[in-house]
Amino acid sequence: MDTGMNKSLELRKFVVPELVMGQGASLLINRYAMHFGARKALLVTDKHLRKQPWFQEIIEAIEQAEIETHLFDDVSCNPKDYEVMIGAEQFLGEECDIIVAIGGGSPMDCAKGIGIVSTNGGHILDYVGVDEIKLPGPPLICIPTTAGTSADVSQFAIIADTSENIKKAIISKKVVPDLALIDNNPLKTMDPYLTACTGMDSLTHAIEACVSNARSDLTHVHALESVRMITNHLEAAVQPDRSVETLWEMMVGTLHAGFAFSNASLGAVHAMAHSLGGLYDLPHGECNGILLEKVIEANFQAAEPYFRQIAEKMDLSVANMNTEEACIALVERIRQLRRKVGIPDYLPMESIDEIALEKLTENALQDPCMVTNPKIMAKEEVKKIYGQLFKEKKQS
Ligand SMILES: [Fe+2]
Structure with missing residues (x-):
């Protein structure tokens, strides 16, 4: 039985992103996107969320900073490999320079995948496993809208391999977002x-x-x-x-x-x-x-x-x-x-x-x-x- 007594001295690392949390945190998106020198943001979300009133407030906040936006909302429950690939194509085609994920685990994991592919090329499934990503992606800001997945702070991205119907894990420090804006407002819906x-x-x-x-x-x-x-x-x-x-x-x-x-x-x-x-x-x-x-x-x-x-x-x-x-x-x-x-x-x-x-x-x-x-x-x-x-x- 593992008593835990001999574990304390084993080498371990601890990685977390920058967090801003509290009422109205999501509306600070303009300030933080400007800190990254952003000109055009790819907004990754799902079709249900974009109809919520607080979602519009976040968009208005970004636009106040004169940052252009391109919306990518083709993300389903259990984000699929092809959704990531389409998102990466749009990120590059639209010449975006920052990714803002607004949603639960699915949009946030999809956004992480888009960041990996847009920088490293290839296919998202090339990066399955532990520490398989060479280059960090573009800046990623997450605004979580559920209390559960923790994709906004984690080193995990889970993507469905649709050819085999398996969800596969990408685990790397390079998928930890740069910033999480944690606001109570989106939780209400x-x-x-x-x-x-x-x-x-x-x-x-x-x-x-x-x-x-x-x-x-x-x-x-x-x-x-x-x-x-x-x-x-x-x-x-x-x-x-x-x-x-x-x-x-x-x-x-x-x-x-x-x-x-x-x-x-x-x-x-x-x-x-x-x-x-x-x-x-x-x-x-x-x-x-x-x-x-x-x-x-x-x-x-x-x-x-x-x-x-x-x-x-x-x-x-x-x-x-x-x-x-x-x-x-x-x-x-x-x-x-x-x-x-x-x-x-x-x-x-x-x-x-x-x-x-x-x-x-x-x-x-x-x-x-x-x-x-x-x-x-x-x-x-x-x-x-x-x-x-x-x-x-x-x-x-
Ligand atoms: Fe989980």
Whole structure:
């Protein structure tokens, strides 16, 4: 068992972007874009967001600085490789010199991909893996509109390879944005189910960073604080009468999770969620929410001291419980939270055949997030967990 005592002196790095956070931060875009000497900005977003009133205010703020804009809003849930390539073509064709991403994880990850390709050339999938990017992209400013993905602070970009239906991870310091403008205003228009999914994504970031093989003392502080904040505020954040203060607590909790996982990486939940999301084009947070309890059961003994700390942050007293009791208590606590925020027990597909199950498993085992899982997951174990996510498993 890893007690953590020998980990403190291992070499670790910690990378975060510049942040400006608080009410009205997004409207400082003009000042900061001017700091980068920008003349023309590629705005990366999705079609739903550009109709929001606060979106227009951000555009007006940019235009006040006499910076031209070109809008790229062809970004879908789980951003696709070809969307990145079209965006990069537009960035270069329109002679833009800065990228502004406004949105949740999908527009921000797509914007990161556009930056990579527009500077380094080639295809976005050439950069899949860890530290495969040679040159930094153009300046990237992120304005997050959900409390969950942390793409605005992370070293990760997740892009769907549409030829193989797999989500692939690009992990590099060169995809950390130059600046994140974190404002409470855009959060108000987040719908409750999106809030639930992004909140569970964020809780998963915090938990996986806590137990990651690449954790450090610094990431651990952020990860545990994130678990506490998200546990305390997620339920209220999905209610129709939620307050701005609650959404802001979720945003700060998400930031802590982002600092933690960006530097400690993730684990089997994300590896398996990337595989699922790629094959079925499902919301990322929903996949994580459905997987989390089952992966904790599999991992608990391999990182027990850290799981006990997580349990305490979720208001459970596990000190006098044995291993099995503590694991059951933590899993039950997460199950209650997931159900209360409306994330289902099973995936929307009723069943899976053996060929698809094999493909899901192979893809998950190849995902870079699997490397930092606290234990090596056997193929049969991953397969078994996937099988439990469908109401009925059919063999072909
Ligand atoms: Fe995630």
